[in-house]
Amino acid sequence: MGSDPQYIKFPDLTLAQHVFNLSNPSCPQTVRQTSLKKVQDAISENKMAPFYRHLAHPVEGILNHSGEGVPQHQASSTKSLITSNMLASRKSPQKSDFPWDESLYQSLVEDNKKELDAFQKEEDEAEEAAGDTEVLAARGKRAEFWARVGDKDKAIESHEALLEKTTFLGTKIDLVLAMIRIGLFFGDTLSVRKNIERANTLIESGGDWDRRNRLKAYKGLHLLTIRSYSGAAPLLLDSLSTFTSYELCSYSALVIYSVLAGSLSLKRVDFKAKVVDAPEIKAILGSGEDRVAALTGEVSSGPGAKDEEMKDASTSKATPGAATTAVNLTTLGAGSGIQAEAEVPVDFSPLADLVSSLYNGNYRSFFVALAAVEDNFLTQDRYLYEHRAWFVREMRLRAYQQLLQSYRVVGLNSMASDFGVTVDFLDRDLAKFIASNRIACTIDRVNGIIETNRPDDKNKQYADVVKHGDALITKLQKYGQAVRLRGSERS
Numbered sequence: 001m002g003s004d005p006q007y008i009k010f011p012d013l014t015l016a017q018h019v020f021n022l023s024n025p026s027c028p029q030t031v032r033q034t035s036l037k038k039v040q041d042a043i044s045e046n047k048m049a050p051f052y053r054h055l056a057h058p059v060e061g062i063l064n065h066s067g068e069g070v071p072q073h074q075a076s077s078t079k080s081l082i083t084s085n086m087l088a089s090r091k092s093p094q095k096s097d098f099p100w101d102e103s104l105y106q107s108l109v110e111d112n113k114k115e116l117d118a119f120q121k122e123e124d125e126a127e128e129a130a131g132d133t134e135v136l137a138a139r140g141k142r143a144e145f146w147a148r149v150g151d152k153d154k155a156i157e158s159h160e161a162l163l164e165k166t167t168f169l170g171t172k173i174d175l176v177l178a179m180i181r182i183g184l185f186f187g188d189t190l191s192v193r194k195n196i197e198r199a200n201t202l203i204e205s206g207g208d209w210d211r212r213n214r215l216k217a218y219k220g221l222h223l224l225t226i227r228s229y230s231g232a233a234p235l236l237l238d239s240l241s242t243f244t245s246y247e248l249c250s251y252s253a254l255v256i257y258s259v260l261a262g263s264l265s266l267k268r269v270d271f272k273a274k275v276v277d278a279p280e281i282k283a284i285l286g287s288g289e290d291r292v293a294a295l296t297g298e299v300s301s302g303p304g305a306k307d308e309e310m311k312d313a314s315t316s317k318a319t320p321g322a323a324t325t326a327v328n329l330t331t332l333g334a335g336s337g338i339q340a341e342a343e344v345p346v347d348f349s350p351l352a353d354l355v356s357s358l359y360n361g362n363y364r365s366f367f368v369a370l371a372a373v374e375d376n377f378l379t380q381d382r383y384l385y386e387h388r389a390w391f392v393r394e395m396r397l398r399a400y401q402q403l404l405q406s407y408r409v410v411g412l413n414s415m416a417s418d419f420g421v422t423v424d425f426l427d428r429d430l431a432k433f434i435a436s437n438r439i440a441c442t443i444d445r446v447n448g449i450i451e452t453n454r455p456d457d458k459n460k461q462y463a464d465v466v467k468h469g470d471a472l473i474t475k476l477q478k479y480g481q482a483v484r485l486r487g488s489e490r491s
Contacts, residue, residue: 239254264398354373
């Protein structure tokens with residue numbers, strides 16, 4: 001149960017990010033070219049015949065735009081190998097120069113057949129002359145093979161078959177975690193949710209600390225992909241100090257996900273303790289002095305952290321030169337920086353400005369930082385891209401609420417000046433949130449003021465009970481009509 005994790009090498013989730021870059025219209029041309037080479041090299045190196053067909057086939061390929069080759073109506077006669085949701089846009093993906101080479105594909109298919117024959121031979125020999133352990137090892141190689149070449153259906157099928165035969169709890173958890181990554185790789189949210197529930201059941205039955213810790217990061221990332229930031233924030237933030245799931249994402253990516261989720265969903269007190277003052281985040285987003293203090297343990301996070309110290313730290317904005325490299329605190333303690341060195345340098349300054357300006361109430365800088373975060377992070381990450389407009393809207397709402405809750409009346413011109421926007425934009429933006437009952441205030445354009453309405457908790461609770469009670473009664477009436485509860489109406 002305490003053995004080293006297995007089946008963590010494939011699928012490579014960074015490859016899915018490169019495929020996403022190829023279809024992302026906001027991705028720079030140089031990045032797309034680099035991603036194209038990475039994908040082509042991975043296909044050749046790992047003999048990924050099914051995945052190559054899924055991407056580049058003239059008819060079935062998701063990156064194909066010409067429709068040349070076999071007519072479209074004949075595509076139904078050829079069974080599609082893979083179904084996925086890997087592209088940035090489902091309607092009009094970014095055109096990419098990813099050519100189809102029939103000879104390359106046939107050579108990859110032949111290599112795959114040779115490997116499968118070797119696995120079958122090894123499995124037959126194990127069944128005849130060895131024990132169950134050797135048979136499972138041979139089947140494990142087959143399962144890992146399908147995950148490596150990028151065939152989703154066969155990879156899931158082989159992992160499921162192996163899971164039924166495996167008796168060791170640790171191996172079972174590793175197999176389910178591998179299926180979670182397969183789902184994440186192909187963007188299959190339903191499969192990810194199902195396997196997370198299975199992994200959670202296995203962990204609760206006696207999983208070791210390392211696998212329990214890994215599952216925490218898996219669950220946090222899944223909740224992030226389904227727009228459940230309030231559930232993802234505590235899991236991702238707790239994973240910062242003990243992160244080991246490099247097969248899932250880099251430490252830099254974990255910091256980005258944690259900060260974004262915490263900034264949107266945490267209350268102000270928790271936001272200060274777990275994001276603004278967290279040593280793991282200060283070590284990445286902080287200035288030079290803050291980073292050194294966080295790494296040496298001089299700063300601590302928690303409700304007891306002093307507000308004055310936070311203000312001194314947050315007023316100095318992180319510069320690109322001081323916040324360009326991701327640092328994993330766990331590797332520092334272990335004396336190994338291999339994983340951190342392998343990460344691509346990231347400029348965290350927009351993220352640092354977002355956190356600092358939001359907490360300190362510098363809303364003009366906050367809007368600028370929010371735009372930079374959208375350009376540098378939200379539009380460039382496959383997990384965040386789909387929810388980028390929603391995230392920006394919710395962050396604007398949070399800033400509006402934070403300002404308005406402190407005042408009874410606010411001047412419209414004054415508030416627009418604070419946020420660095422026009423009065424018309426602020427009027428339109430606030431009107432949307434007011435209409436949906438997200439902000440309790442009214443706008444008086446004649447007098448140029450915004451008047452906040454704060455109903456007391458008892459009245460609000462009473463109104464909520466009446467509202468939900470009416471909805472429940474309506475549903476019960478419809479249900480009664482459907483099933484004919486009254487005996488006189490029974491046939």
